[in-house]
Amino acid sequence: MNPTPSPETLAEIARAVAEEAAAHVRRRRPELFEVSGTRSADDVVSTKSTETDPVTVADTETETLIRDLLHRARPDDEVLGEEAGGSVRVPSGVRWVVDPIDGTVNFMYGVPAYAVSVAAQVDGESVAGAVVDVARELTYSAALGGGSYVADREGNRHRLSCNQIDRAELALVATGFAYDAPRRAAQGRIVAGLLPQIRDIRRIGAAALDLCMVATGAVDAHYEHGLSPWDWAAGALIAAEAGAVVRTPPPDSRASEGYLTMASAPGVATELVALIDELGGLDPLG
Numbered sequence: 605m606n607p608t609p610s611p612e613t614l615a616e617i618a619r620a621v622a623e624e625a626a627a628h629v630r631r632r633r634p635e636l637f638e639v640s641g642t643r644s645a646d647d648v649v650s651t652k653s654t655e656t657d658p659v660t661v662a663d664t665e666t667e668t669l670i671r672d673l674l675h676r677a678r679p680d681d682e683v684l685g686e687e688a689g690g691s692v693r694v695p696s697g698v699r700w701v702v703d704p705i706d707g708t709v710n711f712m713y714g715v716p717a718y719a720v721s722v723a724a725q726v727d728g729e730s731v732a733g734a735v736v737d738v739a740r741e742l743t744y745s746a747a748l749g750g751g752s753y754v755a756d757r758e759g760n761r762h763r764l765s766c767n768q769i770d771r772a773e774l775a776l777v778a779t780g781f782a783y784d785a786p787r788r789a790a791q792g793r794i795v796a797g798l799l800p801q802i803r804d805i806r807r808i809g810a811a812a813l814d815l816c817m818v819a820t821g822a823v824d825a826h827y828e829h830g831l832s833p834w835d836w837a838a839g840a841l842i843a844a845e846a847g848a849v850v851r852t853p854p855p856d857s858r859a860s861e862g863y864l865t866m867a868s869a870p871g872v873a874t875e876l877v878a879l880i881d882e883l884g885g886l887d888p889l890g
Contacts, residue, residue: 608698611747614724614732618838619745621673622722625666626736626743629705629720632662633738639714649712659708663687666704670722674700686834694728694856701725701837706735707810716740721812723837728855733838735812744816744842752819752845764846767821770871772879775824778806778814782830782889787862790889791829797883802876811865815839818867819846825868825876829889832859840867849873862889 636648649660667687674683681698684690700722705711707718716739723733731748744764746752755761769775779795781788799805806823808814812835814826819842826843836852844850849870853863864886868876880886 608726611724611731612750614698615734615745615747615750617674617677618722618724618732618734619743621670621677622720622734622736623743624673625670625704625722626720626738626741628669629662629666629711629718629738630741632665633711633714636660636662637712637714659687660705660712662711663705663708666720667702670702670704670720674702674722684833686832694725696727699725699728701730701833703812703834705738706812706835707808710809711738715809717808717810717813719810719812719816721834721838723834723841725837725855730837730841733841735816735838735842737813737816744819744839746838746842746845748841748845750845752842754816754820764819764842765821766818766843766847766869767824768871769824769869772802772872772875775802775869775872775876776804776806777802777876778808778817778823778826780807780809780811780814780828780831782859782862784830787830787889794880794883794885798879801879811835812839815843815865815867818843818848818869821869824872825866827864827866827876827880827885829864829885830859830862831865833857835859836865840865843867851877860890864888 667685683700685702703721711718720736734745736743741757743755752764817823840852848867851866
């Protein structure tokens with residue numbers, strides 16, 4: 605097997621792969637859909653867990669591209685992806701965890717908030733990751749112990765840092781909701797209890813971007829139940845390397861188990877965790 609390279613080397617691979625995949629997604633959107641809305645050919649969209657959980661041909665094409673690029677760079681590594689799957693068990697050595705389009709519903713409707721996420725894990729821990737905001741052409745990335753950064757289309761690169769905030773009542777909090785109706789109802793009850801105690805809620809529709817927004821300070825925290833490994837593997841590392849206090853599910857967990865993923869600016873982390881706990885939100889929403 606290949607020796608395990610440094611987190612910095614894995615981050616370089618993640619960035620290159622995610623950016624090439626994002627360029628493919630960017631090209632395909634106007635080919636598959638009209639400028640806004642979901643009008644398309646009949647064979648462009650299918651569904652997964654429920655009728656509200658879509659997958660497009662761009663999702664499957666892009667994951668195939670990502671897997672090919674990773675195989676060329678690291679032929680002996682395992683890959684776990686949203687569309688083509690893979691084992692959720694934690695292997696020894698490097699495993700790549702990829703989401704070809706995080707925010708597929710946004711992609712379909714023309715809402716400019718969807719991303720490509722590529723992470724490298726070693727023994728179940730994320731050590732490198734990249735998330736590309738496709739529409740804005742921004743690349744967020746991090747290597748374990750090396751900080752997190754954002755780069756624009758011109759290559760200008762800036763280090764990221766969470767907001768300096770110390771009162772939860774002033775916190776702008778991002779969240780997301782499951783496709784499963786009973787879990788969504790439980791998530792709605794938590795939001796209803798939390799909303800009067802914070803500044804406001806944001807629902808972007810792409811967890812990887814939400815986590816990167818914690819890193820940039822665009823929001824002060826993000827929490828969500830039932831994320832899959834590909835939703836958080838890169839974004840949670842990027843948030844943590846920007847100083848966020850991060851809670852992630854077990855690396856071998858499935859979305860159906862309903863574990864909490866949470867990232868908070870450090871000054872409000874303890875208070876927000878206590879608020880979520882009071883609402884029954886620290887336990888899995890299975």
